[in-house]
Amino acid sequence: MWWPANLVQVSLFRALHEKEERSKGGLTRIQFFLIAFVCSFAYYVFPGYLFPMVTSLSWICWIFPNSVLAQQLGSGLYGLGIGAIGIDWATISSYLGSPLASPWFATANVAVGFVVVMYVLTPITYWLNVYKAKTFPIFSDELFTSTGQIYNITSIIDSNFHLDLEAYEKNGPLYLSTFFAMTYGVGFAALTATVSHVALFHGREVWEQSKSAFQEKTMDIHTRLMTRYKQVPELWFVIILIANIAVTIFACEYYNDQLQLPWWGVLLACGLAFFFTLPIGIITATTNQTPGLNIITEYIIGYMYPGRPVANICFKVYGYISMTQAVTFLQDFKLGHYMKIPPRTMFMAQVVGTLIAGLVYLGTAWWLMETITDLCDTSSTIWTCPADRVFYDASVIWGLIGPLRIFGALGTYEAINWFFLAGAILPVLVWLAHKAFPKQEWIRLINMPVLIGATGMMPPATAVNYSSWIIVGFLSGFVAYRYRRDWWQRHNYVLSGALDAGLAFMGVLLYLCLGLEDISLSWWGTNLDGCPLATCPTAKGVMVEGCPVYS
Template sequence: MSRTKFFVVVLVCSFLYYLLPGFFFKTLQSISWVCWAFPNSVTAHQLGSGFTGLGMGAFSLDWATTASFLFSPLISPFFAIVNVFLGYFLIVYIVIPISYWGFNVYHARNFPIYSADLFTGDGQPYNITKIVNKNFEIDYNEYGKQGRVNLSTFFALTYGFGFATIASTLTHVSLFYGKEIYERYKASTKGKSDVHTRLMKNYKDIPAWWFYVLLTVTLLVALALTIFMKHDIQMPYWGLLAAALMAFIFTLPISIITATTNQTPGLNIITEYAMGLVYPGRPIANVCFKTYGYMSMTQAISFLADFKLGHYMKIPPRSMFLVQFLGTIIAGTVNLSVAWYMLNNVDQICHPDPKSSSPWTCPNDHVFFDASVIWGLVGPRRIFGPLGNYGALNWFFLGGFLGPVVVWVCHLLFPKASWIPLINLPVLLGATAYMPPATAVNYNSWILVGTIFNFFVYRYRKMWWKRYNYILSAALDAGVAFMAVLLYFSTGIENINVHWWGTDNPQHCDLAECPTAKGIIPPSDACPAF
C-alpha cells in the first residue's frame, strides 16, 4: 500500500472513530476499571481514576486523550519514552503514595489527591476574589484573614520537580553536550559543509537584517505596551527586557533537549518564580513576564524545528521565513478572535456545572490562572518562602543541578555501559511537568502506545515502521482534528448531547476527589465523612 493511500485510509478511520469518544461514548476517554470494580471505595477511586487520581490500570481508547498533552507518542524516541516512564512511575506511584498515605506531607489528606485547585488550610476552596483589590493587586488584609494558600501535595511536588528539571537542564547540556556545542560553533565558519548544506546553497539565504528588523519592531511594540499601558499590564519595561534575556539564555540548552528527546522543558516555573520574587502582588505582570519569557523561547524552538525540517526537505529559506511570519500573524489573529468570541458566547466557559457534560472545562487555563495566583498575586515568598508552607521544595533546585553530575561521573567511570548516557534527567525529572492539567490516563496511554510502536514495532517490523509510522501519526491527528471541528459546529454550538451511562459521567470515579482527613468537610455529598 502506498503511503498516500495509507494516510487517507487511516485519516478516514480516525475521523469516523472519534465520533465514539468525542460524542457517543465518552467513557472511552478514560477506562478506569478499578473504580468500576470498587464503586464505593474512596481509596480505589483515588488509585484508579484516570482523570482525578493516580490512574492505576486506567487507559484510553481515544487518540485525542493519548496525544493531547505530550503530543504524539509515535514521534518520540524510545529512550525518551523510557525516561518519561521512569520519572512518571517514580513520582506518581512511589513519591505521591508515600507522601499522601505514608507521611501526610503538607497535610495531604486535607485535599484531593490530585487537584490543581487552591485551598484553605481546612481543605475548603480558597476564595481568590476576596484577596484581590480593584487594581488587580493583592489585598494583604484580606489575605491575612483567609490565611495561607494551600496546594494539593501532587500539585506542590510537581512544582518541586519542576525546579529540579530546569536546574538539571543547564547541568546536563553543559556536561554532555558542552564540548560538541563549542566544536560545532567553531565548525560553523570553518568546517566542511554536509550534503544538505551544500544543496541548500542553491537558494538565496535569509539576510540577517530581516531578523534584526523583526526583532526590533516587535521589541519596540512590546516596550510601548509596557510604557503606555503600564496600569493595565502592570509590568515595567525592565520586566520585558529581563524576560527576553531569560528566553535568550535558555533557548540553546532547551533546544538541545528538544532535538534529542522530543521533550521540551518549560520556562514557565522559573519565569514565574523570578518575577514573583522581584515584583510580587501583581498577577497580570507575572503572567506577562511568563508569556514573554516562556513563549518567546518556545516559539524560537518551534521556528528552529521548522527551519530544520525545511533544511532537510530543501525548502528555500526565504520561503520558510515568510511562511513563518505570515503564519504567526494569521494564527495570532485567528486565535485571539476565536477566544474573544467564545468568552462572549459560550455560557459558563471554563466554569461548567460539574454534573454537565460540557467540554469547556479549560484545564490549561485553569492551571494558568492558579499559577498567576500562586506566583503573581500571593508571590513565591508566601508560598515557597519563609512565609509559606512549601519552602523545603527549594532544595529540588540543588538536587536537579547535581543529578546530571552524578550521571556524568558514572559515565566516565563506566564508559562501556552504553545505557548510562541515555539517562536524561531533564526528561526524567520533568516527566510530570504537564500534570496538571495533564492526567494519569494521558500518560498511561502515551507510554503504552509509544512503547508498542517505538520498541516492538520498530524492533520486529522495522520496514513497516520506517514506511508508515510517522504517516500513521499524522493521519490520526488529522482525523481527530477534522471530526472535532465538525462536532463543534454540528453539536457543540447548540449544546446537543447524548445522555446515557457512557456519556453522563465519563470515568465513573466520583470519590477520587474526596479528602480523607478527619474533620474535613467534603466537597460533595457523594464523599463520605472520615
C-alpha cells in the same frame, strides 16, 4: 545541528525523500495516510460524542464504587490512574505530543519519571500527610484553605488587582494538593537538570559546533545542497526582533494599569528566553521533549514584582512562550532544510503564517468569550479549559500571593526549593557513572531533564494521558524493533499525521453540527471517569459535599 535521534530521524528523512514504491498488494504512503485518516475521523465520533468514557476507562472504580482509596488509586482523571487506559488519540497525544514521534529511550525516560513521581513520591507524601495532604484531593489543580475548602481568591484582591495583604492574613495561607506541590518541585529540579546535563554531555559539542558555525566550516550534504539558494539575511531577523520588543515595551508602558509589567520586565523575559533556548533546544532535538521555562519565569518575577498577577502572566508569556516559539521555529527550519525548501520561502511562510495564526487565535478567543456563557466553568459547560485554569492558578500562586508567601521564608512549601539542588546534582551522577563504565551505553541514555521533568504537564494533564501515551510509545518501539522496521520507519510519521488530522476534522464537525445546537447525550457512557470519590479528602473531620466524613 541537533534532531531527535534514531527512529525519528530516519523515519522523517525517509518520509520526505524516498520514492513512492509498493510491493504487490502493498500501499503507498499517501494511500496509507488516507486509510488511517478515514479510520481516525470515523472513530473519534465515539470518544468525542457517543461514548466519552473511553477517554479514561478507570475499571478499578467500577469494581469498588464506594471506596475512596480505590478510586484515588484507580481514577485516570482525578487520581493516580492505576490500570486506567484511554483508547482515544486525543487522550494520548494532547499534552506530550505524538508518542510515535518520540525516540524509544526518551519514552523510557518519561515512563520512569512518571512512575517515580506518580506511584512513589506522591503516595508517600500523601499518606504521610505531608503539608496536610489528606485534607485535600490527592490530585487536583485547585487552590485550598487549611480546612480543605476552595480558596476564595476574589476576597484577597483589591480594586487594582493587587494583593490585599490584610484580607490574605485574615483568610489564612493558601494550600495546594500533594501532587500540585510535587509538580512545582520537579519543575525546579528539571530546570537545573537541563543546564547541568547540557553542560556535561553536550558542552564540548556546543563549543565546537559554535566555532565551526562562525567559521562556516560545517558543510554536510544537506547544507551543500542548500547553498544553491539565497540565504535569509540576518538583518531581517534582527529587524523583526527589535520591532517586536519595541512594540511589546510600548504596550506594557502605555497600558501599564492593565498589564502591570514595566519595561525592564520585558527585557528580562527576553534575556531568559535567549539564555535557555540553546540548552532546551538541545534536549528537544535529542528527545523530542521540551522542558519549560514557565515555573522559573513565574518564580523570578514573583520575587522581583510581587502582588501583581497580570504582570506575572505577561512576564511568563514573554519569557516561556518566546523560548518555546524559538524552538518551534528552529524545528520548522530544520524540516525545510531536509525538504530543500528555499530559506527565503520558509521565512516568508513563517512570517505570514504567524500573522494569520495570531489573528485567527484572537478572533476565536473573542468569539468564544462573547458567545459561550460560563466559559471554563467545569460544572456547566463542556469548555472546561484545563490548561487555562492551571494558568490562572499559577498567576495567583506566583503573581498575586507571590513565591515569598508560598515557597519562601513566609510560606508553607519552603523546603521544596531543595529540588533546585537535586536537579543540578543528578545529571552529574549519571555523567560520573558514564565515565566510570564507558562500555555501558545505556547509562548515557539516562536523560535527567526528561526523566525529572516527565510530569511537567501535570496538571492539566492527568494520569491517563501519561499512561496511555507511554503504552503506545512502547508498542511503537516494540513494533519497530521486532517486526517490519523499515516499513515502520517509512510510515511512522504518516500514521501520526493521519491520526491527528482525522481527530481534528471530526472534532470541528461535531462542534459545528452538535455543539452549537447544544445537542448532547446523557447515559452511562458519557460519564467521563466514573470515580466521584477520587477527589475526596481523607483527613479526619474534613467535610466536602458528596464525600464521606472520617472520624
